[in-house]
Amino acid sequence: MSTLSPLSPLSPHALLTRAVFGISHTLARPLSRHATALAHAKSLVVRVDAARPHQPHSTFILLSGPSGSGKSTLLRALRTHLADHAPPPILNLAQPPLVESTHILIDDIAQHTHFAWHRIALALTRIGLAQPDLWLSRISRLSDGERSRALLAQALLTLQATSPRPTLLVDEFLSLLDRPCALAALSGIRRLLSDHPGALLIGATAHHDLAATLDPSASFVTHLDHCRATVLFPSPSSR
Numbered sequence: 001m002s003t004l005s006p007l008s009p010l011s012p013h014a015l016l017t018r019a020v021f022g023i024s025h026t027l028a029r030p031l032s033r034h035a036t037a038l039a040h041a042k043s044l045v046v047r048v049d050a051a052r053p054h055q056p057h058s059t060f061i062l063l064s065g066p067s068g069s070g071k072s073t074l075l076r077a078l079r080t081h082l083a084d085h086a087p088p089p090i091l092n093l094a095q096p097p098l099v100e101s102t103h104i105l106i107d108d109i110a111q112h113t114h115f116a117w118h119r120i121a122l123a124l125t126r127i128g129l130a131q132p133d134l135w136l137s138r139i140s141r142l143s144d145g146e147r148s149r150a151l152l153a154q155a156l157l158t159l160q161a162t163s164p165r166p167t168l169l170v171d172e173f174l175s176l177l178d179r180p181c182a183l184a185a186l187s188g189i190r191r192l193l194s195d196h197p198g199a200l201l202i203g204a205t206a207h208h209d210l211a212a213t214l215d216p217s218a219s220f221v222t223h224l225d226h227c228r229a230t231v232l233f234p235s236p237s238s239r
Contacts, residue, residue, distance in 0.1 A: 037070065037077035044074075044220060045081060048231050051218040057233040058199040060190065062173070064208040065227040071204035072171055074227055078202055079169055091155050093148035094172035097139065105142075106135040109154050113161040120157065126188030127153045128181060148176045149185055156192055156201075165198040173203030174210070182207050186214075190232070 017023070048061065063071045079087045101108045109120050124135060127149045134142065139150050152170065159166030174182040182205075193199055211219065211230035218231040 033070075033073060034077065037073045038080065040074060041077035041081045044078070044229055047218070047220055051231060051233075053217075053233055056197040058193040058197055058201070060193055060214075060232040061200075061202045062211055062214065062230045062232070063202065063204040063227055064206075064211050064230065066208060067206065069208075069227040071206075071227050074229075075169055075171055075202060075204045082167060082200075088167050088169055090169045090171055091151065092171040093151060093174075094144075094176060096147070097151065100140050101138065104136050104138055105150055105154075108139065109157055112154065112158045115157060115161060123153050123157055123192060124150070126191055128177075128185045128188060129153065145176045145178075145181065148172070148174075152185075152189070153192075156189075156199075160196050160199065165200070166196070167200045168202070170201070170203040173205040175206040177207075179207065179209075182210060183213060186210060190214075 044061075048059065052059065063074055065071055075090060079090060082088065103111060106117070106120055106124070109115070109124075110117070113120070121135070124130070129135070129146060129149055134146060134150075139147055142150060152173075155168055155170075156166075159168055174185055177185060189201070193201060208228070211228060214230055214232050216230045217233045220229045220231070221227075
């Protein structure tokens with residue numbers, strides 16, 4: 001329930017603005033957006049579990065909607081809800097890495113995963129980085145779209161190497177790519193997920209029309225400012 005609270009002392013300009021436009025000196029404090037998002041996150045997890053196949057499959061949840069629709073807020077709420085001991089980090093693909101690696105891309109991934117060359121090369125190719133010259137470049141030398149795909153591939157492979165049930169939360173998921181590149185990367189990501197049953201990928205993207213290409217198992221409107229959650233359980237046949 002909303003409550004009324006007195007405002008802090010206002011400046012002359014603020015008082016004049018309120019007087020001109022007839023704004024009350026007391027305002028209703030809105031229900032916490034974070035609390036609302038937590039409630040939606042809990043409901044979404046329950047509904048996803050109900051729709052989950054009996055056999056173990058990887059799960060892909062795409063949070064989409066127009067700008068300001070609550071995608072990032074819901075993603076953070078899901079992070080809180082999914083946390084057993086420590087909340088999983090959120091990979092923001094629109095931000096450059098905090099620490100710049102001195103290794104070329106393929107060596108950097110190999111150092112984090114200890115995977116063989118062919119597995120790393122296949123993952124990079126599937127995610128839309130099929131040019132070997134990109135593999136021999138440092139991440140900082142890549143374009144924004146290339147860097148976002150490289151970081152996503154690195155995160156997916158690193159989690160697969162370290163956990164039987166990896167969870168990856170991604171903000172600005174494919175948002176730096178044009179729609180054809182985003183569609184191509186989406187197809188490759190589905191195949192990467194199908195290779196690792198038990199994985200959970202939750203991505204928040206500005207490409208709110210990508211959900212139509214997923215052939216989803218379920219699609220829910222969360223009503224958090226028209227943010228839609230599309231759920232996919234990749235099958236082995238998608239490899």
